Amino acid sequence: MALNREQLEQKCREVRRETLLIHRRAPETRIASSLSPVEILVALYYGGVLAFDPRRPQWPARDRFIVSKGHGSISFYPILADLGFFPREELEKVSKAGGILGGIPDSVIPGYETTNGSLGHGPGVACGMALGLRVKGRGCHVFVLAGDGELYEGSVWEAVMFAGAQKLDNLSLVVDANRAAMLNFTREIIDLEPLGAKFAAFGWDVDEVDGHDVEAVRDALQAQKSRRDGRPKVLVARTIKGKGVPRLEGDPLSHVQTLSPDEVDELLRRRP
């Protein structure tokens, strides 16, 4: 059931809170990278964009969602638990013995289609799925979430070329454009801009959105899913790495920062 704007925003607050709590228990998780795609994940799963069935994660008629930036998707855990893909107790055991939720996720987790975290694989795998679905005449849509730092991997551009040439219009690449990789802002490493123009040159439909406006993200994804115009789609979601944590926002090294338990407690007191 799709939520309205207010409900979606409330869901985003809950997911951020749960994500911070996971990080408090498992400080090796990548917190900054996991906070930037919260609105994207919430829009997909609560905004009525994706077709899915938590009781049947491999339901053939589901839309496919590949988390190519696997390391930065700890915020996906509370969503999957909330929707019933696995018991909520798993959230207490992230990275712990006997748990299924790793510091970086694997496809042993119900709801994860593939194993990622090694970057640059998701877009090509998504192209294979989109091609396979088309040949089989299935109407499912394939979404893949990648980071902007991930776009440095050459394999991404092999897939981008391929999707454009194959006119994979059942494919949406969502770029969590949080402007930073591990050691610096992308504009300081190798500037990726103009990002949209690069995709357009390969025959993609390009949409850009404020990646923290959950309703705008939802509307853009919904529109992409319904637009079968012979072109693959990219949604450049302009986000902030470490969104919601002032110390991380604007820090070029936020990727490798860990929040202390006291910091997390203080954040949660101020932004319940």
Added chain:
Amino acid sequence: MTVPTMAVAMRDAFIREIHTRMMERSDIFFLSADFGSPRLDALRLEFPDRFVNVGIAEQNLINLSLGLALEGFCVFAYAIAPFITMRCFEQIRVDLAIHAQIRAINVNLIGVGAGMSYDVSGPTHHCLEDLSIMRTLPHLEIHSPSDAVAAVAMLDGALGRPVPKYFRLDGKALPNLAASLAPGDLARGFRILREGRMLMLATGFMAHRALAVAALLPAGLLGVIDLLSLRPVDEAALAEALAPAEAVFTLEEAFLGAGGLDAFTAGLLRGAGLDRPLQCCGVEQRYRFELGGREILHEAIGLSAAALAARVLAAAR
């Protein structure tokens, strides 16, 4: 039994058989990294929806293969052997080896140009590392047929087992060593081509070379075992076959001491508690730039039939 001696390119025979199966089954997909064969032209003309040339992009070739396999296709991914194994090794590791432990995926990598079969193309196209590096990956089957008959016979298994596999095919047209495989040879992963007091375990093109070596030696001295697959292999059966040998030789067109056939055999003998003299023949760890063809390369690196026969004779004395 009449043994056909006409040379047949393994890839053409293999692709012809895949083409036939594609007519019967709608779940077979063929991807090529802009690599062809005369026989592939017919396939791609007939199946424009299930054949895609992905361009010279081996990383994407593997990523696409996983995506298609997850959608239920049996995928054949086709490229030049050194590139489909080494350019995209990490894709094979993450997409195929890791996923194979979690999901059923039927991806069949076809690498053409095993060993030095692209002789005059030089070190970039010589494929002397693939056996070693593919052995490092769990769950990946490794098949190294020595002729077209063996390659074609492997196709049933390729279609039937939803696991990742690597088929290492020679780039040259080779004569068939037998008109057909004996029952059980494929399942065991090897075939005995010739009996002898000492045994040479060879794979791929080198099975032909081993037979040539044996022919230069006194009758009954050197037997030849053709290792059709490095994984899976019925190791107990192979150990049993090697047990009577006074000495064991390995022969591979691959780097020595890098974890290939030599390490495979040493491990097998050790595991079976067989204390046999073992001599490993292959390519010393240097890249070769000599021109003139495979025979000249083999002369230069001590893998000519005459040089190998001398080694066996020396061991026999």
